[in-house]
Amino acid sequence: MDAASDAGGAQVLAAGGLVVDEDEAGSPLVAVVHRPRYDDWSLPKGKLHDGETFEEGAVREVEEETGFRCEPGEELRPASYLDRRGREKLVRYFRMRPASGAFVPGDEVDELRWLEPAEAMRVLDYDHDRGLVRDLVQASKEGSEPGGSP
Helix, strand or coil: CCHHHHCCCCCEEEEEEEEEEECCCCCEEEEEEEECCCCEEECCEEECCCCCCHHHHHHHHHHHHHCEEEEEEEECCCEEEECCCCCEEEEEEEEEEEEEECCCCCCCCCEEEEECHHHHHHHCCCHHHHHHHHHHHHHHHHCCCCCCCC
16 A cells, blocks of 8 residues: 555655664664754654655665665554644654665765664654654563554
8 A cells, every 4th residue: 555545644754764783792773863954863764755655665765864775674653743844744664674785974864873772762852763762672671572552
């Protein structure tokens, strides 16, 4: 199903990823990106292209912003809020693990950091992004994957 038929009336549709890798000790590291246009730190995400599914958009946006090709995993809690222009925005997130690639700074994203979850929660500017990382930590403590339920 494409995003337009699954939008629920949202004006702006977007998708992104909670990109998780591991350090040498096997502890999780989360990718966070800095957008100079807004001077914010967030999880990688962006608007869908026409006809694109949320999953396709998430894969494309994560690769565009991080430089890493990732395979989508489970879908996580979506975010719904008003954007800076007052439009309703729906963002659907997927858990992802990098498969290949490398970060190259650009105009849209000028910095990428791989952070331990506690540090990522301190750096991230948005409550929803922090909540997805918090879910990751909770799932790790429980020995399961983070769920998609709100």
